[in-house]
Amino acid sequence: xxxxxLAGGVGGAKLADGLARCLSPxxxxxxxxxxxxxxxxxxxxxxxxxTVCYTLAGIANPETGWGRGGETWNTLCALxxxxxxxxxQLGDQDLATHLERTRRLAEGETLSEVTRFFxxxxxxxxxxxxxxxxxxxxxxxxxxxxxxxxEYFVKYRFEPSVRGFRFEGAAxxxxxxGVLEAITSCDVVIFCPSNPWVSIDPILAVPGIRQALxxxxxIAVSPIxxxxxxxxxxxxxxxxxxxxxxxxxxxxxxxxxxxxxxxDRLDAGEEMGIRSLGLRTLITDTVMKSPADxxxxxxxxxxxxxxxLLS
Amino acid sequence: xxxxxLAGGVGGAKLADGLARCLSPxxxxxxxxxxxxxxxxxxxxxxxxxTVCYTLAGIANPETGWGRGGETWNTLCALxxxxxxxxxQLGDQDLATHLERTRRLAEGETLSEVTRFFxxxxxxxxxxxxxxxxxxxxxxxxxxxxxxxxEYFVKYRFEPSVRGFRFEGAAxxxxxxGVLEAITSCDVVIFCPSNPWVSIDPILAVPGIRQALxxxxxIAVSPIxxxxxxxxxxxxxxxxxxxxxxxxxxxxxxxxxxxxxxxDRLDAGEEMGIRSLGLRTLITDTVMKSPADxxxxxxxxxxxxxxxLLS
Numbered sequence: 181x182x183x184x185x186l187a188g189g190v191g192g193a194k195l196a197d198g199l200a201r202c203l204s205p206x207x208x209x210x211x212x213x214x215x216x217x218x219x220x221x222x223x224x225x226x227x228x229x230x231t232v233c234y235t236l237a238g239i240a241n242p243e244t245g246w247g248r249g250g251e252t253w254n255t256l257c258a259l260x261x262x263x264x265x266x267x268x269q270l271g272d273q274d275l276a277t278h279l280e281r282t283r284r285l286a287e288g289e290t291l292s293e294v295t296r297f298f299x300x301x302x303x304x305x306x307x308x309x310x311x312x313x314x315x316x317x318x319x320x321x322x323x324x325x326x327x328x329x330x331e332y333f334v335k336y337r338f339e340p341s342v343r344g345f346r347f348e349g350a351a352x353x354x355x356x357x358g359v360l361e362a363i364t365s366c367d368v369v370i371f372c373p374s375n376p377w378v379s380i381d382p383i384l385a386v387p388g389i390r391q392a393l394x395x396x397x398x399i400a401v402s403p404i405x406x407x408x409x410x411x412x413x414x415x416x417x418x419x420x421x422x423x424x425x426x427x428x429x430x431x432x433x434x435x436x437x438x439x440x441x442x443x444d445r446l447d448a449g450e451e452m453g454i455r456s457l458g459l460r461t462l463i464t465d466t467v468m469k470s471p472a473d474x475x476x477x478x479x480x481x482x483x484x485x486x487x488x489l490l491s
Numbered sequence: 492x493x494x495x496x497l498a499g500g501v502g503g504a505k506l507a508d509g510l511a512r513c514l515s516p517x518x519x520x521x522x523x524x525x526x527x528x529x530x531x532x533x534x535x536x537x538x539x540x541x542t543v544c545y546t547l548a549g550i551a552n553p554e555t556g557w558g559r560g561g562e563t564w565n566t567l568c569a570l571x572x573x574x575x576x577x578x579x580q581l582g583d584q585d586l587a588t589h590l591e592r593t594r595r596l597a598e599g600e601t602l603s604e605v606t607r608f609f610x611x612x613x614x615x616x617x618x619x620x621x622x623x624x625x626x627x628x629x630x631x632x633x634x635x636x637x638x639x640x641x642e643y644f645v646k647y648r649f650e651p652s653v654r655g656f657r658f659e660g661a662a663x664x665x666x667x668x669g670v671l672e673a674i675t676s677c678d679v680v681i682f683c684p685s686n687p688w689v690s691i692d693p694i695l696a697v698p699g700i701r702q703a704l705x706x707x708x709x710i711a712v713s714p715i716x717x718x719x720x721x722x723x724x725x726x727x728x729x730x731x732x733x734x735x736x737x738x739x740x741x742x743x744x745x746x747x748x749x750x751x752x753x754x755d756r757l758d759a760g761e762e763m764g765i766r767s768l769g770l771r772t773l774i775t776d777t778v779m780k781s782p783a784d785x786x787x788x789x790x791x792x793x794x795x796x797x798x799x800l801l802s
Contacts, residue, residue, distance in 0.1 A: 222533045222535075223534075254584055255583045258583070258588070259587040259590060273566065275566045275586065282532055
């Protein structure tokens with residue numbers, strides 16, 4: 181079965197890793213949000229690509245889900261001594277990724293090429309793709325004004341109240357090479373349990389991707405469990421936009437793109453409502469605490485997708 | 492006594508430190524070569540400014556003379572894993588300097604402003620100035636072709652044979668604010684025992700500096716001792732240009748700019764020849780193995796300069 185997974189940060193990375201444990205390299209393409217990418221100290225930082233790659237390579241920090249395991253912080257300490265901004269946690273090993281990415285981009289490589297090279301070095305055999313090689317920036321419109329995603333998320337700890345989102349550069353962006361083809365030729369697309377507003381929507385905003393998805397089977401996994409997000413501001417964003425956060429709200433958010441929907445046992449009561457949207461459903465434990473959980477959830481989703489293919 | 496010291500890397504930094512131990516902050520301005528500056532991994536690296544500042548701040552690596560003491564190399568190890576170029580030794584703490592400099596420059600600060608800020612943070616009370624805030628690049632013309640200084644010096648370990656030098660951007664560069672005024676209003680200018688070709692000459696190539704020096708008393712300290720350089724390619728460069736390396740060759744190199752010349756006891760035999768150039772001379776131990784040596788040599792040079800002032 182050919183699968184394309186759309187992923188953002190920690191939650192998306194975990195399911196992507198689960199899928200990689202179930203599928204061979206030619207069966208899985210992971211398309212990653214790059215709307216969070218930013219330039220910091222002159223370096224190109226791609227938080228979601230790094231989280232996905234570190235997770236797949238088994239070198240992620242198991243406590244936080246982002247950054248690298250066994251990380252040291254000597255540069256960050258020295259930056260603090262200089263009074264430099266330290267709101268973005270730059271680990272010493274993580275810095276090497278940003279430095280080498282910046283160097284390769286400056287030499288003319290595309291983000292896709294750099295990512296493919298990093299995956300090789302890290303022993304990642306599945307295909308990991310940025311959604312686009314073109315710059316696209318997620319702007320969070322808040323009561324403090326417009327904030328880039330990293331400012332909103334890390335610097336302001338997602339405290340400002342959200343009024344809306346926009347994806348700067350989206351109109352000019354092109355899907356990265358192979359992304360549209362992967363979607364068009366796959367059996368199922370899985371929206372990982374990432375933030376719909378700022379992880380999946382930026383991918384959908386890349387010209388051509390939404391159109392390609394309209395012709396695909398798409399299963400989304402709800403990042404909202406019991407009205408809350410496990411991590412990050414997804415639930416808070418729904419509330420501030422004026423929508424009570426729930427699994428059903430996620431299904432409604434993606435609307436007619438979806439054919440199937442996966443959500444947590446805790447929200448089993450929403451099943452009728454979600455089915456009434458015309459979606460097939462899978463109710464299971466969606467919290468991934470261990471690598472075994474990731475593989476178990478991935479297996480269940482793939483079985484669910486297969487049933488859908490047969491139906 | 493008001494003193495301006497022109498300095499390059501390790502040797503220059505040591506004498507600058509000795510002078511700072513003898514003179515009050517309003518008596519000493521240190522003008523540093525920036526011809527070695529380069530962009531690496533997108534970061535602005537200023538090797539000589541860093542060596543001078545780390546030395547004055549007492550945070551330099553006492554073994555090497557460059558880089559920081561107690562340095563760690565975690566980022567560099569991770570860069571190696573990525574197959575990234577590691578010929579330039581980027582320490583974790585040192586990296587913070589390059590990151591914050593790059594950030595501040597991108598925010599519109601000048602190199603002089605960034606340097607002044609760093610000096611404040613590091614507790615350096617004497618004035619340290621880049622020769623210019625404009626980019627100027629020392630190109631070493633070799634049998635391998637034209638090389639930027641860092642490529643020649645670090646990547647190729649100064650093995651290629653030198654044919655000449657040029658300072659790209661020199662014609663358009665302006666002396667950093669205060670540099671010409673400091674030279675014009677000082678009692679003596681000291682050329683530290685730095686490489687004449689690639690540490691002092693780039694400073695002299697900044698428009699206005701040579702002219703200002705023609706009206707100043709200038710004492711040079713020979714970096715050539717017994718026909719050799721303590722460190723680096725100065726002697727090799729003299730030979731390859733076709734000039735047998737010696738203290739006298741250094742004096743001749745600077746020519747009519749000089750009024751006084753300091754050289755090592757080992758080269759005492761050259762005294763007559765150097766005096767025949769119309770220079771006053773100081774013969775002493777010029778090797779600085781300890782901070783006490785730096786202060787001793789600085790004291791001797793300042794006494795020598797004072798005698799010249801009285802003469």
